[in-house]
Amino acid sequence: GGEIESVVxxxxxxxxxxxxxxxxxxxxxGKLLITKQLTRRPEDxxxxxxxxxxxxxxxxxxxGDGRDAMTQGSVVPFVICTxxxxxxxxxxxxxxxxxxxxxxxxxxxxxxxxx
Numbered sequence: 001g002g003e004i005e006s007v008v009x010x011x012x013x014x015x016x017x018x019x020x021x022x023x024x025x026x027x028x029x030g031k032l033l034i035t036k037q038l039t040r041r042p043e044d045x046x047x048x049x050x051x052x053x054x055x056x057x058x059x060x061x062x063x064g065d066g067r068d069a070m071t072q073g074s075v076v077p078f079v080i081c082t083x084x085x086x087x088x089x090x091x092x093x094x095x096x097x098x099x100x101x102x103x104x105x106x107x108x109x110x111x112x113x114x115x
Contacts, residue, residue, distance in 0.1 A: 032079045035077050037053075037076070038057055038073060042058045042070055042071075043058070052078050056078045060076075
């Protein structure tokens with residue numbers, strides 16, 4: 001009984017502190033980076049919604065990011081945000097509160113090599 005509630009309370013405290021540190025810019029972006037490999041060409045996914053790596057690959061292609069071709073087998077780095085990358089990177093204050101109304105993956109500025 002009480003032991004489970006205590007563990008859950010401890011986990012929630014850790015998550016709250018981590019979120020606070022992230023919002024304050026105390027956690028390097030690289031620590032929040034997620035990578036996922038494309039199993040097909042980005043345009044061949046029937047419904048990219050809910051598949052952040054596909055959305056990021058399509059966005060990178062659309063903006064003409066020539067660092068990589070974003071094809072089948074590409075490893076796509078991204079960070080899940082609660083506001084758009086444009087508003088995050090154009091913000092004058094790193095501690096501005098994110099808007100919880102929308103969630104979009106943001107492409108990372110670095111591309112790790114596949115492992």
